[in-house]
Amino acid sequence: MAKILVVDDDPVIQLTIRRVLEQAGHAVVVAQDGQKAFSKFRAEDFDLLVLDIFMPGMDGLETMRLILKQRPDVPIIMTSGRPQTPGSIPEPDYLTMAMKLGAVSALPKPFKPATLLALVADGLASASRAAGHSKPGPDAISNS
Incomplete structure (x- = not known):
């Protein structure tokens, strides 16, 4: 599946997102703030990010921009x-x-695990289509 970077300063939310994504078969790396996230992003290749907006230090909007x-x-x-x-x-x-x-999607907290998984599948499918792959994966969600 995909390698996903999860960035949230709330350890409970971070753990929840991590578990949901890992149970769906994704590899997950976590960061507690925008600076750590950007560092990890530069060092590794990720297929998708789940990024909180409000964090101490560098917020999610600045992190997304970089x-x-x-x-x-x-x-x-x-x-x-x-x-x-x-x-x-x-x-x-x-x-x-x-x-x-x-951002490709917005996820208000609290959220249902199924909503998170649907947004992740859609984000990965749209990235795959944008990269020139003609066939979306089996978990892709159609917007039609």
Whole structure:
């Protein structure tokens, strides 16, 4: 299957994503922040990234920018658990912003494992099609 870099500063979320992806047969590497993620990305070849937006130090949007500058074809799924609470000062929709900046998908937390796996399959299939492969894998999800 695919080699996936999972970046999240929350150890519970990181472990959850890792287990779901490993049970689906993927090889998973984890990083706790954007700087460590970028370092690992430069040292290894990944098929896809799952990247949290809000982390200490270098946030996910900056990390995504640097990664896409190095390798614009790598699919990135952005995650965020930032709640929108009634009565609070409205914040920008960071997941939509991430999609406009190059993420292939957005995954709000909390999420269902099936949703994560569907987004990963779709991201890998779209990367495969973009690379010129004519036949998507058996786990590919069609957008038609």
